[in-house]
Amino acid sequence: MDFLKDLIGFLKARKKYWLIPMIFIFLLLGVLIVIGGGSSVAPFIYTLF
Numbered sequence: 001m002d003f004l005k006d007l008i009g010f011l012k013a014r015k016k017y018w019l020i021p022m023i024f025i026f027l028l029l030g031v032l033i034v035i036g037g038g039s040s041v042a043p044f045i046y047t048l049f
């Protein structure tokens with residue numbers, strides 16, 4: 001949780017609000033890769049890319 005606090009503090013202090021959508025997209029892609037790696041949903045996820 002300290003990492004998230006530091007990240008939010010950095011975004012507020014440096015006014016780097018444009019990074020929030022990029023971080024969200026990277027997290028979403030990471031979740032898709034983890035879920036799609038070893039499940040029966042993998043063929044459906046791979047068709048998106």
